[in-house]
Amino acid sequence: MAKQLFSPKSSIITLFGIVSVLLVLIAFPIQSPVSLKGFEDLPSVTDEDIQLQGILVNDHVLPKLLFQFTFLGQGQLTVGEESFNLSNRSKYCSTNSHTEQINCNIVTKIYADQTSIELLFLKGTKINNFNWKVVKYKQKTTLSAVMSDNIIYTSLAFGLLFLLAFVYFTQSHQALQQWGVIAITVSFITINDAIFSLILLIFLFSIYRTNFLLSQSNNRLTKLSAFIFISIGFLLLFKYGKEGIYSIFQNPGQLNLLMPLGVSYFIIRLIDTQLRWYRGQYLSISFREFLFFIIFPGTLVAGPIENIQNFYKNRIVTLASSDYAYGLSRIIIGLFKKIVIADGFLYKLMSGGAFNSILFSDGTNSLVNSLIVDPTGASGSQIIIFALIGIIFAYVDFSSYSDIAIGFSRLLGYKIRENFNFPILAVNIREYWKRWHMSLSDWAFQNIFFPLMIKTRNSHIPVVVTMMTIGLWHAFNLSWFSWAIHHSSGIILVSILEKHFRVNQRILFFLTPVRILLTLSFASMGFLFVYFNDYEIASTLYLSLWKKILPFL
């Protein structure tokens, strides 16, 4: 089997690239979307009662914050309308028996864009430490606003019904149907953000033109200028589109898919189409067909990522009643998974509420808050139970979006590929990645892993780069970098083990439940980096879990 001609040069270049990414991530951390002003000069000892006013500003997010105080004395923290007592009698505080210092940890959620924070300390209070951090935040999106606004919600529902009716009545006129659907989708984006919509259309049209140039020209300069043009377009789109993009695209599985590649899903479809053109495939497509594929409303918001070839191959020319039955039932299944299982049960289990008093409650009244407040003191079972519930939540939540997208697309006359194949039943982490977000992992396999494997003549380095790309596509930060290292190490380890140890199939079969649990636990450890936006909390929990599993570390 030693026929694999390892290419040291390209492998070293690739590894160098990975290290450079890490250095960039450390040197230029992404600015927090939340800022707090007003507590810069907190006195260490108060000569009289003091009252400080601060203001917390957040940029299109719903943050969860942790305030930490260590002091001797008494005070009060007010966040918006909510007040927290800072004293040894408060349920948020504990007293150190040696130093008698009071230690308070307050976890609170912020909903407004600007929130006033008031800090009050009684005379004679000695303040040793004051610290705050953003533990986690959710992006605000138009869809989340839509859900909370009845008028927009109703008009969106009518808009969707209109779209379905239009598709039904124009089945025999494909061109008319496609232009109509494009017009309806673009109107929706335009109502939301007109300039973004305009830039988007110009950008897509330019890409369409330049790609023909790219595939047909042999002139290096033409190719180079086309590439530069496309890159500038991407940059402009990101730079301008930041707010508009945040507000249009949804965040399935709460994986923070929006940062900084807000237009993540259609960028992925664009790259796939470009590479097909580059290979000389699918060149005869018209601008209408290209545009329709890229902004197809069924998969615009949250995938699955279909490629242009299968998209048109699986078009249903005449919708039958069975298509309607299938589409509607997938939407109903999706809504049930999202509303009842994910949000109604699993999310509450993770983030607080009645269920948590059955599990681990220590006055902070939720499992996640007890991990946030004291990540070093958390027990192994607490961390892993949280991570397992978390990853099952992410799976149910994300796959519910895919169910709805697949169902809705069917009603529009397109059979879209599946995105999940019960990843929670995978028997190893490699198989897990063949079952989780399959449309993205297939895309990454074809467009990143495969070319890089041919180039480096190695099958391990491309795994790292592929996971790194998937991770940093979600958000360009250290958390996703660590997530990528975690998952790629697992995949490489499985590959090496499979290659060198041939275990009896029957034994493997009997070990299936254990393997499923191990795989899910491993995947859920990576989820810790995804869930917490605060890297310190995520890495502390992650490392402490490894130390509990392998005590010699």
Added chain:
Amino acid sequence: MSSAVNYEDRIRKLLCDEFGLEENLDVNEKIFSSGFLDSMDVLTLIVLMEKEFAIKVPVFEASLDMFDSITEINKLIAKYQ
């Protein structure tokens, strides 16, 4: 055109020797998408084909589909030889 040359038997033999596939493997049988071979085996296969048929597989033009059956591999060899 070298496409007239048929390497199907040689490819089948290589697949049998290296990966232990059936000797009567059909030329159109999908070897990756039906799970006979794992996607990780593709590198071994590429190196094997490159050596045996003196071809070079270009980095961005290749895809897994091009190795998915004896017929496809045969086409690939004809294209890059």
